[in-house]
Amino acid sequence: MLKKFKEFYKPAGNCIQPNAEIVNEYKNKVPELLIELWKSNGFCKYNEGLIEIVNPKDFESVLWTWLGREVENYVPIVITGFGELIYYRKLTETDEDVCMIDIQYRKIETLVWSLESFFEDFLTDSKNRKEWLREPLFNQAIKEKGPLLNNEVFTIAPVFALGGAAELKYLKKGNAQVYQDIVFQMTL
Numbered sequence: 494m495l496k497k498f499k500e501f502y503k504p505a506g507n508c509i510q511p512n513a514e515i516v517n518e519y520k521n522k523v524p525e526l527l528i529e530l531w532k533s534n535g536f537c538k539y540n541e542g543l544i545e546i547v548n549p550k551d552f553e554s555v556l557w558t559w560l561g562r563e564v565e566n567y568v569p570i571v572i573t574g575f576g577e578l579i580y581y582r583k584l585t586e587t588d589e590d591v592c593m594i595d596i597q598y599r600k601i602e603t604l605v606w607s608l609e610s611f612f613e614d615f616l617t618d619s620k621n622r623k624e625w626l627r628e629p630l631f632n633q634a635i636k637e638k639g640p641l642l643n644n645e646v647f648t649i650a651p652v653f654a655l656g657g658a659a660e661l662k663y664l665k666k667g668n669a670q671v672y673q674d675i676v677f678q679m680t681l
Contacts, residue, residue, distance in 0.1 A: 494526055498612040502544070507643060508537030511548065519549060522568050523581055524589070524608050542574045542641035543631055544616065545669075551644065555673045556580055559594045559601075574631040576646040576672045581608055591615070593625065596676045597653040627659055634664050641666065648672045654680045 511531045520528055530546065538545045552569035555578060560567070564582075570591075571579040578594045591604050591611040604625070605611045615621050622628040634647050641647070648667040651657040 494529060495609075495612050497614075497617045501617050502539035504534045505538040505541070508535035509548070509643065510535040515548065515550065519568060522566060522583060523570070526609060526612075527570065527581070530612075536643070538641060538643065541635050542646075543622070543626055543628060544574070544579075545572050545643065546570065547572055547644070552578060552670065555670050556594075558674065558677055559596075572644075572646060572669050573626050574634070574641065574647055575627055576648065576669050576676070577625075578673060579604070579611075596673055596680075597649065599654070599680050630659050630661070630664075633661055637661060638664065638666060644669050646672060652676050652679055 516528060516531065534546070536546055536548045547569060549569045552572070553563075556567060556569045557563045559578065566583040567580050568583075569578055569580045573579070573593075576596055578596070580592055580594070582590050582592060584590065588606075589608060590606050591608060593602050593604055594600075595602060605615045615625075619628075631647070635641075638647070645666055646669045647664045649657045649659070649663050650665050651663070653659075657663045
């Protein structure tokens with residue numbers, strides 16, 4: 494299960510194991526492969542924080558804010574090193590997809606049509622990592638600014654809408670949920 498993902502992405506040492514309450518709450522909302530990943534590795538950063546598999550409870554309110562409503566079958570699953578929120582959508586009993594809220598450009602993009610493809614294909618593709626995760630800038634930021642804590646991201650200040658850019662000089666560290674909320678408020 495998730496062989497390519499596990500070969501490329503290495504979990505950090507500060508993983509938090511999900512409790513039974515979280516697993517039970519989401520077991521009918523997300524595929525078993527995500528539940529198994531939570532159980533085996535927990536909620537934690539991978540590749541120094543290029544992505545972080547998050548406790549969905551910590552990011553539901555952010556997702557509802559950005560969507561403008563609460564949607565029962567949409568589950569936040571990952572944040573990027575720059576604060577974009579990636580969520581799983583169970584569309585029908587057989588249909589699903591994975592979407593990203595690109596907070597800098599204030600848009601929602603469908604990334605792939607299955608959760609397995611998200612982990613095995615999308616996240617392991619070098620072009621996707623460069624374009625969607627800003628991997629080259631992330632690697633520079635880690636070298637210059639040091640590691641990220643859980644739920645911490647590199648913030649871009651000012652945000653793109655106010656003149657910031659994807660450059661080291663505009664990066665700081667901050668709490669992901671606070672940053673996502675501030676960017677939402679600033680770009681209304």
